[in-house]
Amino acid sequence: MLRTFFIIISLFIYLNHAKISLATDRVVSNSAQIKKDYFDTRVDQRVVRLESFLESHNSPLASYAFEFVWYADLYDIDWRLVPAISGVESTFGKKIPKGSYNAYGWVNGKYRFESWESSIEIVSKTLREKYYDRGATSISQIARRYAPPSKTWAWKVRFFMEKIDSTPVEFDL
Numbered sequence: 567m568l569r570t571f572f573i574i575i576s577l578f579i580y581l582n583h584a585k586i587s588l589a590t591d592r593v594v595s596n597s598a599q600i601k602k603d604y605f606d607t608r609v610d611q612r613v614v615r616l617e618s619f620l621e622s623h624n625s626p627l628a629s630y631a632f633e634f635v636w637y638a639d640l641y642d643i644d645w646r647l648v649p650a651i652s653g654v655e656s657t658f659g660k661k662i663p664k665g666s667y668n669a670y671g672w673v674n675g676k677y678r679f680e681s682w683e684s685s686i687e688i689v690s691k692t693l694r695e696k697y698y699d700r701g702a703t704s705i706s707q708i709a710r711r712y713a714p715p716s717k718t719w720a721w722k723v724r725f726f727m728e729k730i731d732s733t734p735v736e737f738d739l
Contacts, residue, residue, distance in 0.1 A: 625658035650726035
């Protein structure tokens with residue numbers, strides 16, 4: 567109860583001092599910042615698990631475990647999907663074009679993102695809008711669009727998803 571009170575007061579103080587634009591993208595951005603400022607990332611075991619997994623692979627993405635989970639929840643996709651894609655496409659961000667932040671093979675590796683966080687957000691959002699929302703909701707369906715003509719991409723993504731968290735991943739839902 568006291569924690570809830572503290573969070574409400576803190577949010578009130580933060581919002582009174584923050585410059586919040588009425589533009590939709592700014593509202594989403596500000597709400598994301600508020601969530602990050604006041605959410606204890608260690609409470610969510612997915613973040614802890616993912617960070618530990620990425621650290622075990624010496625990934626430069628390890629400190630972005632919260633962002634992977636946050637954007638997966640925001641866009642309602644499996645929280646393991648984007649990190650698993652990075653495993654298949656770039657050995658978890660270790661083998662990318664210099665300064666590209668492209669751990670996902672985006673545009674055959676030629677796309678350059680501004681930062682790790684923006685890459686996580688853009689890939690998560692695109693998977694929601696251009697894949698899930700258009701009927702590609704399983705790993706095998708995503709693979710047909712994301713990595714044609716690969717016969718192994720879906721299996722590799724599924725493998726990494728299950729290594730991140732042992733919850734079974736369905737090929738077709």
